[in-house]
Amino acid sequence: xxxxxxxxxxxxxxxxxxxxxxxxxxxxxxxxxxxxxxxxxxxxxxxxxxxxxxxxxxxxxxxxxxxxxxxxxxxxxxxxxxxxxxxxxxxxxxxxxxxxxxxxxxxxxxxxxxxxxxxxxxxxxxxxxxxxxxxxxxxxxxxxxxxxxxxxxxxxxxxxxxxxxxxxxxxxxxxxxxxxxxxxxxxxxxxxxxxxxxxxxxxxxxxxxxxxxxxxxxxxxxxxxxxxxxxxxxxxxxxxxxxxxxxxxxxxxxxxxxxxxxxxxxxxxxxxxxxxxxxxxxxxxxxxxxxxxxxxxxxxxxxxxxxxxxxxxxxxxxxxxxxxxxxxxxxxxxxxxxxxxxxxxxxxxxxxxxxxxxxxxxxxxxxxxxxxxxxxxxxxxxxxxxxxxxxxxxxxxxxxxxxxxxxxxxxxxxxxxxxxxxxxxxxxxxxxxxxxxxxxxxxxxxxxxxxxxxxxxxxxxxx
Numbered sequence: 001x002x003x004x005x006x007x008x009x010x011x012x013x014x015x016x017x018x019x020x021x022x023x024x025x026x027x028x029x030x031x032x033x034x035x036x037x038x039x040x041x042x043x044x045x046x047x048x049x050x051x052x053x054x055x056x057x058x059x060x061x062x063x064x065x066x067x068x069x070x071x072x073x074x075x076x077x078x079x080x081x082x083x084x085x086x087x088x089x090x091x092x093x094x095x096x097x098x099x100x101x102x103x104x105x106x107x108x109x110x111x112x113x114x115x116x117x118x119x120x121x122x123x124x125x126x127x128x129x130x131x132x133x134x135x136x137x138x139x140x141x142x143x144x145x146x147x148x149x150x151x152x153x154x155x156x157x158x159x160x161x162x163x164x165x166x167x168x169x170x171x172x173x174x175x176x177x178x179x180x181x182x183x184x185x186x187x188x189x190x191x192x193x194x195x196x197x198x199x200x201x202x203x204x205x206x207x208x209x210x211x212x213x214x215x216x217x218x219x220x221x222x223x224x225x226x227x228x229x230x231x232x233x234x235x236x237x238x239x240x241x242x243x244x245x246x247x248x249x250x251x252x253x254x255x256x257x258x259x260x261x262x263x264x265x266x267x268x269x270x271x272x273x274x275x276x277x278x279x280x281x282x283x284x285x286x287x288x289x290x291x292x293x294x295x296x297x298x299x300x301x302x303x304x305x306x307x308x309x310x311x312x313x314x315x316x317x318x319x320x321x322x323x324x325x326x327x328x329x330x331x332x333x334x335x336x337x338x339x340x341x342x343x344x345x346x347x348x349x350x351x352x353x354x355x356x357x358x359x360x361x362x363x364x365x366x367x368x369x370x371x372x373x374x375x376x377x378x379x380x381x382x383x384x385x386x387x388x389x390x391x392x393x394x395x396x397x398x399x400x401x402x403x404x405x406x407x408x409x410x411x412x413x414x415x416x417x418x419x420x421x422x423x424x425x426x427x428x429x430x431x432x433x434x435x436x437x438x439x440x441x442x443x444x445x446x447x448x449x450x451x452x453x454x455x456x457x458x459x460x461x462x463x
Contacts, residue, residue, distance in 0.1 A: 379463070
């Protein structure tokens with residue numbers, strides 16, 4: 001099993017992010033010197049030491065990719081930050097078989113003509129295969145580009161600056177503060193140690209740092225939510241709620257207050273940024289919320305966003321439903337009136353925390369939820385499942401499988417509300433630049449995305 005940062009904390013006593021993975025790197029800084037250092041990543045890492053060489057502004061993408069494919073990583077130092085980014089992008093293009101050169105562009109265009117586009121009515125299993133191939137290519141590409149590292153200095157056991165590179169972003173420290181802001185929230189302990197025994201730096205993937213830069217901008221500016229007429233501020237490792245086409249479905253969540261004497265209590269499973277619960281609280285559709293998430297970044301994020309809107313709700317780190325031990329108060333342990341779940345929409349393996357919000361291996365999470373939810377909702381309670389049909393369109397599962405799970409969980413379907421996925425439709429719509437023939441021949445996966453529908457299933461426990 002890959003070691004987590006928690007293992008490293010216990011041995012080195014660094015106050016650090018609790019969910020990073022770590023790996024030992026043997027970095028050959030020159031012909032005679034090999035430096036032993038630690039790599040931290042959001043991605044699962046091998047337990048065996050990784051060999052690394054030095055890269056700089058003279059390193060060509062062809063040589064870099066050769067070293068990476070032979071199992072060696074590269075530590076970019078002694079050069080320019082922007083050149084390091086360009087090297088990463090060039091390696092990406094080489095992996096994908098594309099290039100910015102006119103000759104390669106022409107060759108790629110001719111290849112596309114030969115292979116031809118796929119009809120929009122392609123059989124689902126064919127589209128599903130294409131989807132899986134595209135995803136595997138992206139994963140392979142990501143795995144390789146994450147082998148280009150940078151050095152990050154430590155100040156009092158916290159990430160501080162990028163070492164050995166010129167022209168780094170002026171707000172590097174702010175970016176690291178944002179990415180590692182949940183340390184205190186998660187109560188990761190860091191002890192007092194002498195400077196001689198504390199590492200001066202660690203290695204991080206340049207791709208991970210660029211993700212931090214993008215996430216920092218979302219967090220700094222916030223994501224404007226039309227339904228709230230205000231901003232939500234996502235944390236690193238939590239999906240920003242940029243897709244808002246499904247939020248209108250929250251209008252269909254209604255609980256009859258005349259039949260209830262107590263405040264309406266809702267449990268949201270996989271609360272994420274907290275946006276859905278905040279909308280329902282603000283509209284007074286529910287009075288109290290118990291939110292759970294397996295991702296501690298999400299718990300911290302939802303807590304911060306709820307406090308911003310003046311709500312103090314119970315947020316619990318849990319896999320689906322909270323264990324009874326997590327809430328000692330008898331009132332908190334009793335069943336709720338509403339359960340809302342926006343599960344991962346696509347069957348598939350999840351490697352990172354962000355992947356877990358999108359992919360559900362063998363639909364295990366969805367199945368467990370539907371089997372267990374009857375034990376957490378009142379007899380006349382409402383169960384709401386927010387689900388896209390993208391997995392069905394891709395041929396990864398069928399609608400009858402979903403209805404079979406409803407029946408297996410002793411749930412009956414009351415009604416379904418749907419909305420078209422505007423984001424995917426706009427991305428896949430043919431443009432004026434396309435030829436007459438091309439307008440009727442979209443990439444199979446993109447054409448399927450254009451048909452995506454998001455549904456809110458209203459379920460109740462069968463009597």
